[in-house]
Amino acid sequence: MKVKVLSRNPDDYVRETKLDIQRVPRNYDPSLHPFEVSREYTRALNATKLERVFAKPFLASLDGHRDGVNCMAKHTKSLSTLLSGSCDGEVKMWNLTKHDCVRTLQAHEGFVRGIVVRYCGTSFFTVGDDKTIKQWKMEAPGYGEAEEPLNTILGKTVFTGLDHHQKEAVFATCGQQVDIWDEQRSSPIRSFTWGVDSFSSVRFNPVETELLASCASDRSIVLYDMRESAPLKKVIMTMRSNTLCWNPMEAYHFTCANEDYNLYTYDMRNLDRPFMVHMDHVSAVLDVDYSPTGKEFVSASFDKTIRIFQKDGGHSREVYHTKRMQHVICVKWSADNKYILSGSDEMNIRLWKANAAEKLGVLAPREKQAINYNQKLKEKFQHHPQIRRITHHRHLPKNIYHQTKELRIMKEARKRKERNVRKHSRPGTVPVVSEKEKHVVTVVK
Amino acid sequence: SMAASKSDPFPGPAPIPKERVQKFKRKDKAKKPRHQHFKLRDMMKRSDEASEMSQKQAARFDLLLPEDAGFLEGDEDEDTCTISQEDIAEAVDITSGAKYFNLKLSQFGPYRVDYSKTGRHLLLGGRRGHVACIDWQSKHLMCEINVMESVNDVKWLHSEAMYAVAQKKWLYIYDSNGIELHCIRKFNDVLRMQFLPYHFLLATASATSFLQYLDVSVGKEVAAFCTKTGRLDVMCQNPHNAIIHLGHPNGTVTLWSPNQKEALVKMLCHQGGVRSVTVDKTGMYMVTSGLDKKLKVYDIRAFKPLKSYFLPAGASCLSLSQRGLLSAATGDVVQVYRDVWSAPVTKPYMAHRVRGSVWGLHFCPFEDVLGVGHGDGFTSMLVPGAGEPNFDGLDANPYRSAKQRQEWEVKALLEKIQPELISLDPTELGYVDRATFEQRHRDRVQALGYDPLAKEKFVPKYKKKGRSSAGAVERRKKQVAHEDQRDEIRKTVEDKMKMEKEIKERAQKKAALSNQKSALDRFKK
Numbered sequence: 001m002k003v004k005v006l007s008r009n010p011d012d013y014v015r016e017t018k019l020d021i022q023r024v025p026r027n028y029d030p031s032l033h034p035f036e037v038s039r040e041y042t043r044a045l046n047a048t049k050l051e052r053v054f055a056k057p058f059l060a061s062l063d064g065h066r067d068g069v070n071c072m073a074k075h076t077k078s079l080s081t082l083l084s085g086s087c088d089g090e091v092k093m094w095n096l097t098k099h100d101c102v103r104t105l106q107a108h109e110g111f112v113r114g115i116v117v118r119y120c121g122t123s124f125f126t127v128g129d130d131k132t133i134k135q136w137k138m139e140a141p142g143y144g145e146a147e148e149p150l151n152t153i154l155g156k157t158v159f160t161g162l163d164h165h166q167k168e169a170v171f172a173t174c175g176q177q178v179d180i181w182d183e184q185r186s187s188p189i190r191s192f193t194w195g196v197d198s199f200s201s202v203r204f205n206p207v208e209t210e211l212l213a214s215c216a217s218d219r220s221i222v223l224y225d226m227r228e229s230a231p232l233k234k235v236i237m238t239m240r241s242n243t244l245c246w247n248p249m250e251a252y253h254f255t256c257a258n259e260d261y262n263l264y265t266y267d268m269r270n271l272d273r274p275f276m277v278h279m280d281h282v283s284a285v286l287d288v289d290y291s292p293t294g295k296e297f298v299s300a301s302f303d304k305t306i307r308i309f310q311k312d313g314g315h316s317r318e319v320y321h322t323k324r325m326q327h328v329i330c331v332k333w334s335a336d337n338k339y340i341l342s343g344s345d346e347m348n349i350r351l352w353k354a355n356a357a358e359k360l361g362v363l364a365p366r367e368k369q370a371i372n373y374n375q376k377l378k379e380k381f382q383h384h385p386q387i388r389r390i391t392h393h394r395h396l397p398k399n400i401y402h403q404t405k406e407l408r409i410m411k412e413a414r415k416r417k418e419r420n421v422r423k424h425s426r427p428g429t430v431p432v433v434s435e436k437e438k439h440v441v442t443v444v445k
Numbered sequence: 446s447m448a449a450s451k452s453d454p455f456p457g458p459a460p461i462p463k464e465r466v467q468k469f470k471r472k473d474k475a476k477k478p479r480h481q482h483f484k485l486r487d488m489m490k491r492s493d494e495a496s497e498m499s500q501k502q503a504a505r506f507d508l509l510l511p512e513d514a515g516f517l518e519g520d521e522d523e524d525t526c527t528i529s530q531e532d533i534a535e536a537v538d539i540t541s542g543a544k545y546f547n548l549k550l551s552q553f554g555p556y557r558v559d560y561s562k563t564g565r566h567l568l569l570g571g572r573r574g575h576v577a578c579i580d581w582q583s584k585h586l587m588c589e590i591n592v593m594e595s596v597n598d599v600k601w602l603h604s605e606a607m608y609a610v611a612q613k614k615w616l617y618i619y620d621s622n623g624i625e626l627h628c629i630r631k632f633n634d635v636l637r638m639q640f641l642p643y644h645f646l647l648a649t650a651s652a653t654s655f656l657q658y659l660d661v662s663v664g665k666e667v668a669a670f671c672t673k674t675g676r677l678d679v680m681c682q683n684p685h686n687a688i689i690h691l692g693h694p695n696g697t698v699t700l701w702s703p704n705q706k707e708a709l710v711k712m713l714c715h716q717g718g719v720r721s722v723t724v725d726k727t728g729m730y731m732v733t734s735g736l737d738k739k740l741k742v743y744d745i746r747a748f749k750p751l752k753s754y755f756l757p758a759g760a761s762c763l764s765l766s767q768r769g770l771l772s773a774a775t776g777d778v779v780q781v782y783r784d785v786w787s788a789p790v791t792k793p794y795m796a797h798r799v800r801g802s803v804w805g806l807h808f809c810p811f812e813d814v815l816g817v818g819h820g821d822g823f824t825s826m827l828v829p830g831a832g833e834p835n836f837d838g839l840d841a842n843p844y845r846s847a848k849q850r851q852e853w854e855v856k857a858l859l860e861k862i863q864p865e866l867i868s869l870d871p872t873e874l875g876y877v878d879r880a881t882f883e884q885r886h887r888d889r890v891q892a893l894g895y896d897p898l899a900k901e902k903f904v905p906k907y908k909k910k911g912r913s914s915a916g917a918v919e920r921r922k923k924q925v926a927h928e929d930q931r932d933e934i935r936k937t938v939e940d941k942m943k944m945e946k947e948i949k950e951r952a953q954k955k956a957a958l959s960n961q962k963s964a965l966d967r968f969k970k
Contacts, residue, residue, distance in 0.1 A: 003516070037874045
């Protein structure tokens with residue numbers, strides 16, 4: 001007879017010394033691992049709950065300004081430097097790793113309306129209510145020297161916004177018209193007007209570097225090409241936009257922060273309807289900034305909260321608020337995709353984590369693996385009702401919670417009225433206007 | 446030219462044998478969504494590809510499994526069932542030979558047997574109160590106590606740290622050192638127990654026809670059902686979906702889950718009472734034996750009978766091994782059969798006579814060993830080819846250290862499946878709940894006032910270079926218009942035909958009823 005009985009040599013299954021790692025033989029046969037779906041679901045549920053447990057996004061508050069923070073600028077070459085301008089004309093430079101102010105200078109009399117760092121990182125520009133554009137050196141002045149700007153340009157009207165070209169020595173300001181300036185000249189090389197008397201912000205496209213966009217006070221957004229002599233086209237909406245930001249990854253998408261509590265993402269090539277409407281704020285949206293990956297953006301609103309949206313998501317994925325943070329005027333997403341900086345009315349700049357439950361610092365490879373696995377589990381089971389309920393739950397301050405409910409009731413009422421009107425009129429007389437088309441009045445070429 | 450002449454004789458990735466790919470196959474590719482949902486279609490395509498890739502990788506990994514299964518082949522004229530255990534023990538190596546042993550324990554009555562999930566530890570419970578737990582490979586006695594009461598059943602809990610003993614009145618839980626940890630009075634007259642490892646549930650069947658579930662991690666009774674079917678002393682679990690099978694004296698086998706007060710399924714299996722039930726590890730086949738001396742094999746997924754064998758003396762205990770070997774005990778003879786569901790079986794694979802009438806049978810996981818508890822004690826017999834040769838170190842590892850056991854225990858507790866998820870189909874969570882979707886769609890149509898999924902009217906794309914002249918646009922519109930029209934026409938025609946039919950029928954009926962002659966008939970044409 002031929003016989004073999006299963007006999008294992010323990011030397012193959014037990015480690016030799018205490019200094020070795022344990023031996024773990026694997027067999028992926030599905031019959032040895034029953035209840036795959038249920039166990040994965042339980043793991044996903046645990047991962048979701050733990051994410052909420054570890055969601056502590058607030059990191060630090062930068063204190064020092066003596067009036068509300070009006071604008072901020074990221075340093076193009078250094079991740080740990082931030083520049084901020086306040087409503088009393090002060091500009092402060094902060095070291096984000098030490099959470100303290102490195103340098104202070106009195107830039108303007110009146111508000112600092114715009115601040116931007118030059119692409120090379122050696123100097124920065126500021127514009128203010130005193131109708132001047134000033135260029136400053138990035139290094140602090142030596143001992144005994146006074147703070148002097150490298151260059152001062154006097155304008156005829158107040159400037160309200162500023163942005164610098166990504167590659168050339170050119171910058172743009174907006175006020176009563178949009179001006180393109182060469183750094184060497186003291187008068188603009190080109191001025192764009194379109195019958196509007198004031199523009200609130202101007203931005204260069206980071207990918208197609210010759211394109212600009214600006215928000216005008218006649219509720220429109222105007223697109224320009226620096227090389228042309230006239231603006232390209234403009235889209236007029238139902239309410240005014242405060243600021244806009246271009247998507248750093250998609251050359252033709254930009255998002256504008258509007259007064260009617262929404263943000264609109266447009267495709268530059270087709271302005272007659274926004275590509276996406278982002279709704280969640282309960283008061284005017286004041287500032288928007290994209291993450292360097294181009295997949296998400298953060299918006300700051302008058303309702304004392306910051307919201308993070310996905311680029312194609314109609315509703316926010318995250319909301320940050322604190323009792324001490326009042327109206328948030330400006331917001332920036334750091335260039336390493338990890339932090340969000342918000343400057344608000346009560347003279348503080350706050351540093352937040354972009355992913356609230358993320359563990360900062362160097363992670364061991366097993367930690368990284370576990371985090372990736374949990375992330376994938378949450379993504380796989382995101383539609384199950386229990387998991388969706390936990391993922392979407394956020395605590396909101398009472399007034400915002402009640403305001404959201406109130407706005408929803410108002411919206412429901414309007415929809416119901418429209419539906420009834422449509423039901424009781426001849427079919428075809430009341431057309432169905434989609435939510436996206438509702439907010440655009442016209443596109444002018 | 447050297448590089449050009451050398452070509453790979455086996456281009457592409459190595460082929461994987463078909464049965465291996467089939468073993469790791471999960472469900473079929475999902476249905477393609479409507480052509481409008483681009484993002485959804487992309488996501489589904491990507492996830493299908495990733496799933497296929499991982500299934501293929503798992504199939505390829507099979508090559509690296511270290512051990513092979515055991516086997517027993519007789520010579521040309523020799524029948525494997527005539528080979529005795531002593532012969533096998535002499536023919537194999539010394540460690541395997543030591544796995545055949547007898548424990549002579551004639552004082553304390555017939556013994557119930559249980560092996561722990563890793564197969565390392567053995568629990569013996571004698572009818573007259575003797576309970577012992579042993580590491581049977583090293584013959585190290587962990588604990589030995591006499592509970593001074595009759596013992597109906599013994600069961601290991603999730604690890605070798607605790608076990609449950611169903612004593613005469615109540616359910617007791619002991620530590621592996623023999624210390625009594627709990628006496629659970631809510632569970633009375635328990636006859637049989639089954640432990641569901643991934644749910645941490647101990648299911649107990651009592652003499653008063655109650656089926657109760659105890660969550661051993663929290664210590665709460667999860668569910669208790671009065672089955673109203675009499676004394677429950679035949680019980681087994683389906684390891685694939687954690688459903689409990691109970692056998693009854695009227696020949697039925699009922700399937701229970703903790704979520705429903707009545708049985709999920711009632712199957713009439715035998716013409717007499719059911720003596721024993723067992724289900725294989727894949728949850729595909731159920732083997733039952735009854736008082737009508739028959740041994741029946743059912744496909745439990747489709748609830749169809751597959752095979753029926755006649756045993757001259759019936760089988761009082763049944764057990765299925767990890768590799769599909771069936772052991773059936775009659776009196777004091779234990780017989781092992783191979784391939785009960787695929788090929789018709791004429792004779793047993795192996796047979797052995799023990800020294801007392803058999804009271805409990807259990808195959809040892811991951812070993813080629815069958816443990817038999819009988820009136821004279823315990824026998825461990827060698828059954829080559831019974832155990833799964835390759836275990837998974839992260840699930841049940843017989844060679845785990847204390848640290849590994851602690852880590853495994855914590856992870857298992859975190860992954861403990863809630864009893865609400867126990868159902869006949871364990872993959873239910875993976876399916877889209879279509880009924881609810883339809884209900885929600887109806888609600889949405891009602892809320893919005895129009896159907897967002899309804900097809901929009903076809904507007905032809907404006908083409909350049911003169912391809913959008915009026916005639917061309919009309920032609921393009923006509924192509925699509927015909928499809929819509931055809932559906933509409935078909936529908937209206939159908940409706941019309943139906944209506945006409947109805948009218949005709951009604952007219953005929955009326956004519957049949959009113960056959961009377963009227964004075965005006967002469968004017969009718």
